[in-house]
Amino acid sequence: MEWSKAKTILICLLLIVNLLLGANALITIRERDTRETETVRSAVELVRSRGVELPEEKLLTLPQTMTGAVFTRDVEQERAAAEGLLGPCGEVQPGGGIYEYGSEKGQIVFRSGGYVEIDWTSAEAPDLTAFLTSAVSERAEVREEGGVYRLWLDGLPAAGAVVEPKGDGGWSGSWVFGAVRGTEASQVSRASMILALGTAASDLGYDSLDDVEAACVLTALPSGDVRLTPAWHAVSGSEGFYVSALSGELLAQ
Amino acid sequence: MREKLKSFLLVLLSLSAAALFGLNLLLALDNSRFARVRRTLGLTDERGASVVIADESAVLTPARLGVLGPGGLYLAAGTAADELLGETLPILSEALGSVSRIEAIRQQQFLDRLEGQGIYCSFTYPVPFFLLQYWWTGELGLADQQAASAMVLTVEDGRVELAFYDGAQERFYLAETAAGYQRLSALCARYDSPNAFFACQSDGWQMLPLWEPVWIGEVWYPSYAVTALDFTQEGAISKEILSAFSVNPYLAKVYKTTEGDVVYVEGRTALQFSRDGSVAYTSQDEQGLHLDLREGLSERELRAYAAARSRALLQDVCSAASTRMSLSVARSTVDERGVVTVAFEQAAGGAFVTGEDGYAAVVTVENGAVTGIRMRLLALTQLQDVKLLPYRLASSLLPEKCDGVFVRYGSGDGRLTPGLYVMKGGASRGME
Numbered sequence: 064m065e066w067s068k069a070k071t072i073l074i075c076l077l078l079i080v081n082l083l084l085g086a087n088a089l090i091t092i093r094e095r096d097t098r099e100t101e102t103v104r105s106a107v108e109l110v111r112s113r114g115v116e117l118p119e120e121k122l123l124t125l126p127q128t129m130t131g132a133v134f135t136r137d138v139e140q141e142r143a144a145a146e147g148l149l150g151p152c153g154e155v156q157p158g159g160g161i162y163e164y165g166s167e168k169g170q171i172v173f174r175s176g177g178y179v180e181i182d183w184t185s186a187e188a189p190d191l192t193a194f195l196t197s198a199v200s201e202r203a204e205v206r207e208e209g210g211v212y213r214l215w216l217d218g219l220p221a222a223g224a225v226v227e228p229k230g231d232g233g234w235s236g237s238w239v240f241g242a243v244r245g246t247e248a249s250q251v252s253r254a255s256m257i258l259a260l261g262t263a264a265s266d267l268g269y270d271s272l273d274d275v276e277a278a279c280v281l282t283a284l285p286s287g288d289v290r291l292t293p294a295w296h297a298v299s300g301s302e303g304f305y306v307s308a309l310s311g312e313l314l315a316q
Numbered sequence: 317m318r319e320k321l322k323s324f325l326l327v328l329l330s331l332s333a334a335a336l337f338g339l340n341l342l343l344a345l346d347n348s349r350f351a352r353v354r355r356t357l358g359l360t361d362e363r364g365a366s367v368v369i370a371d372e373s374a375v376l377t378p379a380r381l382g383v384l385g386p387g388g389l390y391l392a393a394g395t396a397a398d399e400l401l402g403e404t405l406p407i408l409s410e411a412l413g414s415v416s417r418i419e420a421i422r423q424q425q426f427l428d429r430l431e432g433q434g435i436y437c438s439f440t441y442p443v444p445f446f447l448l449q450y451w452w453t454g455e456l457g458l459a460d461q462q463a464a465s466a467m468v469l470t471v472e473d474g475r476v477e478l479a480f481y482d483g484a485q486e487r488f489y490l491a492e493t494a495a496g497y498q499r500l501s502a503l504c505a506r507y508d509s510p511n512a513f514f515a516c517q518s519d520g521w522q523m524l525p526l527w528e529p530v531w532i533g534e535v536w537y538p539s540y541a542v543t544a545l546d547f548t549q550e551g552a553i554s555k556e557i558l559s560a561f562s563v564n565p566y567l568a569k570v571y572k573t574t575e576g577d578v579v580y581v582e583g584r585t586a587l588q589f590s591r592d593g594s595v596a597y598t599s600q601d602e603q604g605l606h607l608d609l610r611e612g613l614s615e616r617e618l619r620a621y622a623a624a625r626s627r628a629l630l631q632d633v634c635s636a637a638s639t640r641m642s643l644s645v646a647r648s649t650v651d652e653r654g655v656v657t658v659a660f661e662q663a664a665g666g667a668f669v670t671g672e673d674g675y676a677a678v679v680t681v682e683n684g685a686v687t688g689i690r691m692r693l694l695a696l697t698q699l700q701d702v703k704l705l706p707y708r709l710a711s712s713l714l715p716e717k718c719d720g721v722f723v724r725y726g727s728g729d730g731r732l733t734p735g736l737y738v739m740k741g742g743a744s745r746g747m748e
Contacts, residue, residue: 070322077329084336091343157494159413159453174496176406235498283406285374
C-alpha cells in the first residue's frame with residue numbers, strides 16, 4: 064500500500080517535471096527561432112542599407128542547415144552503367160583517367176571529374192535516364208526536360224551536373240559516377256549567408272535579387288572525384304550566381 | 317493490474333524526463349559551444365564544415381595560368397588563379413596522363429599554338445615532364461628527357477594537343493593527348509574577355525621571350541597580413557603538432573634554448589620550435605618519418621614520390637597547427653647517396669611568397685624516411701587588393717633581355733605585398 068502511494072506521488076512529480084522541461088524546451092526552441100528570424104531580418108536590413116534588395120520572405124524559407132557530399136570516382140560503377148546502355152562492350156584506357164567503352168550501339172567516354180561523352184550510332188533511342196540513374200546514389204534523382212538531363216541531390220538541383228545534347232548527335236556533360244566518400248554539413252548561419260549573398264551581389268553589380276533558392280554545385284576535384292557543394296542560388300533577372308553554404312564564398316559556375 | 321499500470325507509467329515518465337532533460341541540455345549549449353566541442357573532437361575544420369575531404373590541392377602550382385579564349389588570352393590574377401587552377405586541373409591532368417608521343421617542334425609551331433584556343437600555364441623553373449605528370453595525374457609517365465617551362469594545351473579540329481617549351485634544353489615539344497576537346501572547347505568559350513597577350517603578338521616586348529604573357533590593363537592582387545606562429549607561448553605546441561612529427565609528448569625530453577626555442581628530444585629525433593614560427597626536425601634515418609616508399613625505387617620514382625608524400629606530411633603539420641599553407645614543389649633533387657631533397661614554395665593569392673631564406677619548407681628524405689624538415693609556419697590574413705605596376709611602365713625598367721616577369725609576394729613589416737619580379741638566368745629580382 065505504501066509503495067503504491069509512493070508511486071502515485073512519483074508519477075505526479077514526474078508529470079510536473081516533464082511538463083516543466085517540455086515547456087522550457089518549447090520556449091527555448093521558439094525563442095531561438097524568433098531570434099534567428101530577427102537576425103535574418105536584421106541581416107537583410109543591413110544588406111538593404113548597402114544598396115542591395117533581397118527577397119526577405121523567401122530567405123526565411125531556406126533551410127538552416129544543408130549537406131553536401133564528395134563522391135569518389137567508381138570505375139566499376141561506370142563500367143556497369145556503360146554495359147547497361149551499350150550491352151557487351153570493349154574497353155580502352157588511353158591514360159589520364161579516361162575510360163572508353165564501345166559497342167555497335169555507340170561509344171561512351173568517362174573522364175575525370177565526372178565528365179561523360181556519349182556517341183550513339185544505333186537507330187534505337189538510348190535510355191539515358193536509366194543510364195544516368197544507375198550511376199548515382201539513392202540520395203540523387205535524375206530529371207529530364209527537353210533532352211537535357213539534370214541531377215537533383217536531396218531534393219536540391221545540382222548546378223553543373225547536366226548531360227545535354229552535343230553538336231554531333233550525342234550527349235555530353237558532367238555527372239556523378241561514384242560512391243559518397245563523405246558528407247559536408249553547412250555550419251554557416253542564414254544571417255551570415257545573407258551578408259555573404261549581399262557582398263557577392265554588390266561585387267557583381269546587382270542592386271536587387273529576385274529569388275534565392277537552396278541548391279548544390281558540382282565541382283570536379285583534381286583527384287578526379289566530384290564534390291557537390293551546398294549553396295544558395297541567387298537569381299536576378301535572367302542571371303544568377305551561387306554562394307557556398309560551407310564557406311559563404313562566391314562559387315564559380 | 318493497477319499497480320502494473322502505475323509501474324509502467326513511472327518507467328515511461330522517467331524515460332521521457334531523461335529525454336527532455338537531454339533536449340534542454342542540448343538547447344542550452346549554444347552553437348559556438350557546439351562548434352568548440354566538435355573542433356575539440358576533431359570533427360570540424362576552421363570553417364565548421366565536417367572534415368571528410370583530404371587535401372585536394374595540386375602538388376605543383378603553376379606560376380601563371382590562363383585560358384586562350386575566342387578573343388585572346390585571359391590570364392588569371394590573384395585569387396582567381398586558384399579558382400582557375402581548380403577548374404583547369406582535371407583537363408590538364410587528363411591531357412598529361414594520356415600523352416601518347418612527344419616530338420620536337422620548331423619555335424614557330426609553338427607560337428602558332430598561342431593563337432588558338434586552350435589552356436596556358438608556365439612555371440618558375442623547367443619542371444621535368446615525368447614529375448609534372450606524376451604530380452598532376454598520380455601516374456608516372458615515361459618521358460624523362462623533357463622539362464616544361466611553359467605549356468599550352470590547345471584544342472583544334474577535335475584534337476587536343478600539348479605543346480611545351482623546355483627552358484633547360486631551350487627546345488619545343490608537341491604531344492598528342494586523349495583529353496576531351498568538348499570539355500576544353502566549352503571552357504575556352506567561357507573566357508571570352510581577354511586581359512593579356514603574348515610578347516610575340518605585339519611590338520615593344522623584345523626583352524621578353526616571345527611566349528611570355530603581358531597584361532593589358534590594371535592588375536590587382538590581394539595583400540596579406542602575416543602572423544608567425546609563436547611557439548614559445550604557453551600551449552602553442554599542441555599534441556596534434558607533435559603527433560604529426562610522430563613525437564610522443566609524454567616520452568620526449570623537453571628543454572628551452574637560450575633564445576627561448578622549445579626543443580623536444582625523443583631517442584635520436586629532435587624537434588625545435590621557435591618564436592618566429594620556424595620548425596626544425598632532424599632524425600636518424602631509421603627513426604625518421606616513414607613515407608611508405610618501397611625499396612629499389614628508381615631515381616625518377618624517388619623524386620616524384622618523395623616530393624608528393626613530403627608535401628602531404630607538411631600539409632598535415634599545417635593542419636595540426638590550424639594554419640593553411642598552400643605548398644608547391646620548387647625543387648626536387650637526388651644526390652649520389654640516394655638522399656632526396658625537396659624544397660617547397662608557399663603560394664598565396666595566385667603568386668608565390670618570397671621567403672627570407674628562399675623556401676617555405678625544405679625536406680630531406682633518406683632511405684624512405686624523412687630525416688630533416690625545416691619550415692616556417694605563417695598565418696596569412698587577406699587584406700585589401702593592391703594594384704601592380706602596369707606592364708607598360710614596367711617595360712621601361714626591364715633589362716634588355718630577361719627570362720620572364722612573374723608576380724611574387726615580398727614580405728616586410730608583417731605584410732606580404734605583391735610585386736613584379738624579373739627572372740634572369742634562373743634568378744629573380746624584385747621591381748617594386
